[in-house]
Amino acid sequence: MPTQRQIIAPLLTVPLLAAPLLSFAAPAAGPRPAAVSAPAPSPSPMVRGRQLYGISCASCHGQRGEGSQYGPSLKGVGAASADFWLSTGRMPLPNPRALPRHGPPAFGRRDIDALVSYVASFGPGPAIPAVGKGNVQQGLTIYLRDCAACHSSTGEGGALPAGRYAPSLTGTAPVQIAEAVRLGPGAMPKFGRGTLSDGALNSVIAYIRTLPRTSGAGGWPLGGVGPVTEGVVAWVLGLGVLLLVIRALGKRAR
Numbered sequence: 050m051p052t053q054r055q056i057i058a059p060l061l062t063v064p065l066l067a068a069p070l071l072s073f074a075a076p077a078a079g080p081r082p083a084a085v086s087a088p089a090p091s092p093s094p095m096v097r098g099r100q101l102y103g104i105s106c107a108s109c110h111g112q113r114g115e116g117s118q119y120g121p122s123l124k125g126v127g128a129a130s131a132d133f134w135l136s137t138g139r140m141p142l143p144n145p146r147a148l149p150r151h152g153p154p155a156f157g158r159r160d161i162d163a164l165v166s167y168v169a170s171f172g173p174g175p176a177i178p179a180v181g182k183g184n185v186q187q188g189l190t191i192y193l194r195d196c197a198a199c200h201s202s203t204g205e206g207g208a209l210p211a212g213r214y215a216p217s218l219t220g221t222a223p224v225q226i227a228e229a230v231r232l233g234p235g236a237m238p239k240f241g242r243g244t245l246s247d248g249a250l251n252s253v254i255a256y257i258r259t260l261p262r263t264s265g266a267g268g269w270p271l272g273g274v275g276p277v278t279e280g281v282v283a284w285v286l287g288l289g290v291l292l293l294v295i296r297a298l299g300k301r302a303r
Contacts, residue, residue, distance in 0.1 A: 126175075
């Protein structure tokens with residue numbers, strides 16, 4: 050009959066034999082990989098527009114477009130007005146006393162669309178006009194009758210009374226031209242559909258798109274304001290130089 054020691058000895062050897070097997074099967078301990086966080090979702094256009102408005106527009110136009118002593122109310126101006134002023138770089142102003150100037154826009158297209166959507170939520174107003182095909186010959190007739198007096202026959206713009214200036218139309222986006230015609234920004238008169246139909250407006254835009262950009266070859270373009278003004282400038286400069294030469298010769302003779 051086996052003794053108690055003979056029975057216990059085999060039982061003690063089982064854990065010793067199983068320990069290497071368990072250690073081989075267990076995964077090696079090491080640093081856990083860092084958890085990859087999912088990218089934050091982009092804000093909706095309305096949320097983005099509200100953020101941009103609060104940063105760049107609210108100080109002059111009020112938190113909800115109610116206006117202030119520095120800027121007019123934006124309630125009811127609509128998407129067309131917001132898109133025109135932003136896409137042409139006239140807004141936002143560098144300071145409340147600065148004059149709006151046409152230039153590169155301060156925002157990209159997506160941010161402009163977001164701002165336009167937010168401003169349009171202040172109240173119903175004119176939507177961004179759709180531009181279609183037009184008749185170039187009809188557009189030429191209308192342009193010479195209603196536009197050339199300010200923007201010149203070449204579309205290069207020019208000086209106006211009271212220190213104002215008509216901007217160049219060459220290279221301008223068709224939608225911006227349509228917005229300006231319907232809104233009448235600055236000194237420009239407003240042309241409603243009763244005065245200028247959508248078809249006639251499309252024809253004017255079609256003609257403007259055929260105008261080439263002038264290079265000013267042969268001298269200074271002077272804004273394309275016409276031969277009379279350019280002749281006056283030539284006479285003033287020419288006589289001024291002539292008087293300086295006469296004065297210099299008189300001093301040498303003495």
